Amino acid sequence: MKMDWRALLFWTLISALLVYMTLPAFVVIMASFNPGEVLSFPPKGFSVRWYIKAVTYPDFQIAFRNGIIVAAFASTLALVLGAAVALLVARYKFQGRGLLEAILSAPLIVPHFTTGFGFLLLGAHLDINQTYLIIIIAHVVLVLPFVTRAIHVSLQNVDPNLERAAANLGASPLKSLLRVTVPLMLPGLAGGWLMAAILSLTEFSASLYVTASRTQTLPVAMYNYIREYTDPTIAAISALLIVATTLIMIVANHFLGLRKILAIEPR
């Protein structure tokens, strides 16, 4: 089979890129099976003891629960806000629309630790720094641009004539929203929610500032662990996190189609 040298070069580059991107994950997963107490690569055997330790380690258990709580609230809140804004921007023309869009995109430009630090100061002022609330607020702000973008794209695929048809047939604006617009936005909404959840679960830089020892999320707990211990537990918990997020993405792609949700391809 003759292969064009350009095609060969293309596939070599792509493969190299993929290897480069997945190598850290690959190394971590392999290191997690090392039976010895020192983090090393390549592993000198095969053992799942570190997985058992990771799953039973109290700090990780609490952090995991915290992460789930924060992610659930932050994603849902971001979804509702993002959907409201996306609907507003898509269906109505108003002054300051461009400004609103710019403000919403701002978190993308500002570094996470800056946002985190800002919320730390704010949280101190409002005396909510020991609570889930400040973490949830910070995560909502950080995640909102992605959610709004995903919903905006899915909304563009909803023919505005459909809403006119619903109104013509007797549906009030609320009924039209619930019976027509939202059902058609559902893939976008679900994808947006999942993306927000993953971003929240894995968020580190801002969370480092706004979490306290009781409320720390998993990435923060992992960071604290590795400052003190260098055993493969950290590799195990990392591997679990990698596998979990990968599975979520695979499931989301199968049922919803990530191309649409991530705004790579309009329908």
Add this chain to the structure above:
Amino acid sequence: MSNADARAVEIVNVSKSFGSAVAAHAVSLSINRGEFITFLGPSGCGKTTLLNMIAGFETQDSGEIRIEGKDVSSMPPYQRDTGMVFQTYALFPHMNVHDNVAFGLQMRKVSRKEIDSRVAKALAMVKLQGLESRRARQLSGGQQQRVALARAIVIRPKVLLLDEPLSALDRSLRTQMQVELKEVHRKTGLTTIFVTHDQGEALSLSDRIVVMNKGEIQQVSKPLDLYRHPANGFVASFVGEINALPSAQCVVSGGKVTFSFGDNVTLEGKLRHDQPLKTGDKVNLFVRPEHIGMANGADGNGPRLKGRIATHIYQGTHTVTRVRVPVLGLLELRVEGGEIIERKPVGSDIDLAVRLDEAVIIRG
């Protein structure tokens, strides 16, 4: 308040502009219950805007719109009880055919049993019985069209609004749908407003036609009257094929009128009683292609023109022939069959007989 005498729709002095573009200018119109009326005109004439204002998707800048006697100007679309068929059908993709058609009834809180029965009847009327569980994407364009129609008629609206519903269909399907649409109108008796730019469609379907141009109503007439007696040059040219002759001077004497086009080209005929022309009047004549033919001895000394054959367009049942006539330019005539192609090939001279009594004469 609605009373039995009230017209189905009354448009009173309605105006609407989009910035500097005038979509409607002091438009007034009364539409009778149960009639099939068509808004006809070229793109941008304001016909769709007028339809949208009746439906409530646009609000007029000034004037009133009444549906069955009630002023609806401040009512949102969902309270007006109109049924609309969109050009793009706008079927709900996440619902099957049954639920699409049932939607309007559900909004009106009709009982489940009655919904099912009425949906079945509506689908039967558009000849789609049995397709209740299909989705829109599984249907052909023509079938989607029918579902959209069923969805609009099942709610028994005060007015049925159709926004160029047949323009996306191919020729044969279009003709078929026109026939079925007329049937549906006959069976339901719904007041129907049909918007189109296709004058043939308007002529075949309507009880009355409203011809519009640049936001103004040009003429409101029954199809036959519209074709025979267009009110102005625009309507004459827009509805059906017609030859617009250059302006002519009249000379009237002894019950006859002679139209002079210059350079000794004239047409002479009897002065019609309904046409008060005087010598010196300047007029524009419009003659339909079917009213010009090959002159033969049989029609005596009727109005004649001399010209040369430029093209023959054979259409099977008839031939459209273009003849170059001095001063008047290229005239189009429509002759039965294809004999003319053999008898008068391209380039040959021809004597034309003009049915002046059928001509449209507009002062100008």
